[in-house]
Amino acid sequence: xxxxxxxxxxxxxxxxxxxxxxxxxxxxxxxxxxxxxxxxxxxxxxxxxxxxxxxxxxxxxxxxxxxxxxxxxxxxxxxxxxxxxxxxxxxxxxxxxxxxxxxxxxxxxxxxxxxxxxxxxxxxxxxxxxxxxxxxxxxxxxxxxxxxxxxxxxxxxxxxxxxxxxxxxxxxxxxxxxxxxxxxxxxxxxxxxxxxxxxxxxxxxxxxxxxxxxxxxxxxxxxxxxxxxxxxxxxxxxxxxxxxxxxxxxxxxxxxxxxxxxxxxxxxxxxxxxxxxxxxxxxxxxxxxxxxxxxxxxxxxxxxxxxxxxxxxxxxxxxxxxxxxxxxxxxxxxxxxxxxxxxxxxxxxxxxxxxxxxxxxxxxxxxxxxxxxxxxxxxxxxxxxxxxxxxxx
Ligand SMILES: Cc1cc2nc3c(=O)[nH]c(=O)nc-3n(C[C@H](O)[C@H](O)[C@H](O)COP(=O)(O)OP(=O)(O)OC[C@H]3O[C@@H](n4cnc5c(N)ncnc54)[C@H](O)[C@@H]3O)c2cc1C
Numbered sequence: 001x002x003x004x005x006x007x008x009x010x011x012x013x014x015x016x017x018x019x020x021x022x023x024x025x026x027x028x029x030x031x032x033x034x035x036x037x038x039x040x041x042x043x044x045x046x047x048x049x050x051x052x053x054x055x056x057x058x059x060x061x062x063x064x065x066x067x068x069x070x071x072x073x074x075x076x077x078x079x080x081x082x083x084x085x086x087x088x089x090x091x092x093x094x095x096x097x098x099x100x101x102x103x104x105x106x107x108x109x110x111x112x113x114x115x116x117x118x119x120x121x122x123x124x125x126x127x128x129x130x131x132x133x134x135x136x137x138x139x140x141x142x143x144x145x146x147x148x149x150x151x152x153x154x155x156x157x158x159x160x161x162x163x164x165x166x167x168x169x170x171x172x173x174x175x176x177x178x179x180x181x182x183x184x185x186x187x188x189x190x191x192x193x194x195x196x197x198x199x200x201x202x203x204x205x206x207x208x209x210x211x212x213x214x215x216x217x218x219x220x221x222x223x224x225x226x227x228x229x230x231x232x233x234x235x236x237x238x239x240x241x242x243x244x245x246x247x248x249x250x251x252x253x254x255x256x257x258x259x260x261x262x263x264x265x266x267x268x269x270x271x272x273x274x275x276x277x278x279x280x281x282x283x284x285x286x287x288x289x290x291x292x293x294x295x296x297x298x299x300x301x302x303x304x305x306x307x308x309x310x311x312x313x314x315x316x317x318x319x320x321x322x323x324x325x326x327x328x329x330x331x332x333x334x335x336x337x338x339x340x341x342x343x344x345x346x347x348x349x350x351x352x353x354x355x356x357x358x359x360x361x362x363x364x365x366x367x368x369x370x371x372x373x374x375x376x377x378x379x380x381x382x383x384x385x386x387x388x389x390x391x392x393x
Contacts, residue, residue, distance in 0.1 A: 001025065001311075004135055004146040005117075006125050006159065008035055011283030011300030012152030013108035017055060018308040020115035028112060029123040029135065029143065035109050040173040040262065041205030041217030042104070042291070043068060043189065044097040047381035048298030050392050051305045057107050064107070065097035066186065066204035066214065071379060073191035073201075075359050076245055082363040083191065085379050089372035094380060096294070098189065100175060100208035100215060104297070128159050130277035148318060149279045150307065152300070157285035160271040167290055169348035170227075170265035171199075171219045174256055178204065178214040183248040186214070192246040195355040196347055200246055218252060221348050224265045231258065266290040268344070270337050274330075275322040282307060287333045289340040292347055298381050299336065303329055305390050332386040339378065 001024050005012045008030035020026040044052070044061060052058040073083035087094040113119065123143070127136035128151070134144030151159045178186065184202055191201035199221035207214050220242060222230060230238060235258055243250040267288040274281045283300030303325075310325035345351070346358050366375060377383050387393045 001147045003148045003150065004029065004143065005150045005152055006135060007152035007154060008109065008119065009152055009154050009283065010104065010108065010297045011304050012150065013112050014301050014304035015150055015282060015307055016117040017108060017111040017115050018304060020112060020117040022312065026117040028117055028119045029125065030121055031124050033122045035119060035121060040175050041098055041100050041203055042297050043203065043294040044099055045294065045298045045381040046094060047386055048301040049097060050387055051301040054305065054392055055111060057111060060107050061099060061104065062097055064103040064208060065099035065206035068096040068098050068187060068189055068204060070188040072188050073193060076192050076194045080359055080363065082193065082359045085375045086372060087376050087380060090376035090380065094376065098203045098205045100205050103206060103208040125153060126158055128279055130279035133278040147278065151279060151281040151285045152283050153285050155267045155284040155288035160281055160285045165267060165269050166224060167266040167268050167344065168223055169221055170224050170263060171221050172261040172263050174218045174260045175205065176216050176218050176252055178216045179252050193347065194245055195352050196345065196349045198245050199347055200242060200249065222263065227263050268341055275326060280307060280322055280325065287337050289337060290344040292344045293336065293340050293379065295336050295381050299333065302332065302386050302390065309390060328389045332384040332389065335384045
């Protein structure tokens, strides 16, 4: 069976590795001339880590990442703790792993290549012939025919684009050396908020390459429409704001240049037809959302494994295999899309009602059992029992 994978991202590379190991003839296409990850650090939850374990890659991911035991956020100027998620509230050994995207990419890319998947870069995919099994590319180029096309082109996939919705907020991201001193907890993702209009955070992100030091991912929430103005106003105006919101970050922020900060605009959309003829969508091309709950990469890994299981369970019967994939993944996808949609404005929005409810109602309630365990389950990605559906527990 010839499988084309559009996009060498988290989901595309994972499914490429899994299917190539199973003997499928796998070709992975990406716009990059040479394989490269885009973006900053991300959090691998127990869901994604369990898929990596099934692929034999968990220990390597853990070795390149930082253990995160707690998500912690204070409101400014009150100083109230308004977010406090401790993974151990659910289970003593539960944690997340903060990892640089480049480290995860290298791991998955090497696994796919070692398994025999072929990679072709410099391919700008513009469309698909879902019934004919072909990818359409810029300048009228047509790739195929393939027996199956996997769309792993991410949140801006041109194969699932027309209902795309940009969220009002995004964020500036930077990878930085882990700040020295006692000001930051190297096992916690920590944030500061002023209502929901301003938010900043620091996440431990591991040691991406042997011989280098530990890193952090720094982020600053920004409205999508304000990015132009942010650039025009210049770095020092923003640095003053950032220092006021979280004075301990002053040194870190003062060392950042504009070129160190990448702006990511978030999208929220669920593509209504994840399977169509010989085309199947995985990851953000099926269900994009803001990274507020930190699930996207983990969901892409779960999708990759679900698709692999579906194909393995129904050899030679593509419609049955793809129906099996949807059956394993749809409920979890729907649940987390709804929850991400509800949570995003609590931390990123212009209004003041939601942040007030967050600070004065939700935060105190979140400390009352069983709320701590429920929150830990939510953030670890396990609501809806996705690993059971994939027979990974
Ligand atoms: C700033 C930020 C922080 C995040 N933090 C987290 C986190 O902490 N935890 C978490 O789980 N998730 C996080 N996410 C979400 C996560 O990154 C995505 O959900 C995940 O990468 C989706 O994987 P994917 O395989 O669907 O697509 P991607 O990983 O986005 O890969 C898409 C690939 O397709 C290629 N491509 C795109 N368009 C074309 C084209 N037209 N032609 C050819 N190639 C193309 C791209 O080059 C890329 O390689 C974050 C996202 C952002 C933006």
